Amino acid sequence: MTNKMLRLDRAITVHLTRSWLKRRGLPVLMYHSISEITDGLRHPYYELRTPANIFEEHMQWLAQNDYRSLPVSGLQGAVLDGQDGKHVAITFDDGFRDFYTTAFPILQKYGLTATVFLPTAYISHNRQQFLGLDCMTWSEVEELHGAGIEFGSHTVSHARLYGLSQDALEMEISESKNAIEEKLGVPVRTFAHPYAFPSDSTYSDRLRDLLAKHGYRAGVCTALGLENASGDPYFRRRLPMNGFDDADFFQAKLEGAYDWLGTVQTVRKRIMQRVKHG
Numbered sequence: 001m002t003n004k005m006l007r008l009d010r011a012i013t014v015h016l017t018r019s020w021l022k023r024r025g026l027p028v029l030m031y032h033s034i035s036e037i038t039d040g041l042r043h044p045y046y047e048l049r050t051p052a053n054i055f056e057e058h059m060q061w062l063a064q065n066d067y068r069s070l071p072v073s074g075l076q077g078a079v080l081d082g083q084d085g086k087h088v089a090i091t092f093d094d095g096f097r098d099f100y101t102t103a104f105p106i107l108q109k110y111g112l113t114a115t116v117f118l119p120t121a122y123i124s125h126n127r128q129q130f131l132g133l134d135c136m137t138w139s140e141v142e143e144l145h146g147a148g149i150e151f152g153s154h155t156v157s158h159a160r161l162y163g164l165s166q167d168a169l170e171m172e173i174s175e176s177k178n179a180i181e182e183k184l185g186v187p188v189r190t191f192a193h194p195y196a197f198p199s200d201s202t203y204s205d206r207l208r209d210l211l212a213k214h215g216y217r218a219g220v221c222t223a224l225g226l227e228n229a230s231g232d233p234y235f236r237r238r239l240p241m242n243g244f245d246d247a248d249f250f251q252a253k254l255e256g257a258y259d260w261l262g263t264v265q266t267v268r269k270r271i272m273q274r275v276k277h278g
């Protein structure tokens with residue numbers, strides 16, 4: 001099933017980019033862990049791991065094709081100036097330790113930067129784990145910050161925010177920001193929404209107000225697609241990346257051919273919500 005789905009995703013995407021669906025926009029790449037895929041049981045869309053050699057192929061491709069990387073805090077300026085052609089933002093969710101040991105040296109090798117989103121309850125002076133994987137410690141975060149990596153909030157507890165009370169939502173947003181600011185001594189401006197992003201404008205309006213109130217200026221979510229001036233600065237769409245992205249698939253996603261899946265995702269969410277709400 002998984003393999004069939006992968007072949008279908010890949011075939012449609014690679015075919016579309018070579019035909020009529022090519023669209024321009026700024027790609028925001030979403031990575032999680034840079035490590036070997038040990039089970040391979042998930043649908044490729046949900047796989048969180050990218051092996052180091054594949055991650056390096058992606059970064060090498062960007063460097064060879066003259067892409068320049070931006071931190072998420074710099075996206076707004078770039079898309080408004082119409083500089084979406086050869087810019088990319090590279091993001092990592094969940095604060096896994098392999099960013100420090102494996103991803104960062106590869107980024108450095110190709111002169112690329114990234115934004116890393118931390119669920120702060122899992123970042124400590126002692127090593128913690130999230131989803132069975134080691135997370136970074138504060139001293140590793142401080143070292144990377146010194147080397148130019150941007151850090152943003154991924155909430156405190158990696159909570160499912162949709163449905164939380166206003167107080168609980170505000171706590172997740174403010175305390176994670178405070179924790180990072182206290183350690184790094186710089187303002188934290190960026191936020192990554194954990195889990196699927198609900199297609200519910202009441203919720204996104206409420207969340208955007210809270211983010212603005214606490215001094216956030218930019219953010220990303222899991223909605224699929226390329227970014228441009230019409231996107232929401234707090235909930236930028238991203239392209240999920242993992243070990244299933246060979247060079248053709250990677251290039252096709254960057255060139256907008258994966259946006260078809262974003263449309264499928266939105267339609268599916270609307271249908272599911274309609275079903276749920278009767």
Ligand SMILES: [Zn+2]
Pocket residue numbers: 093094154158194195
């Ligand atoms: Zn996450």
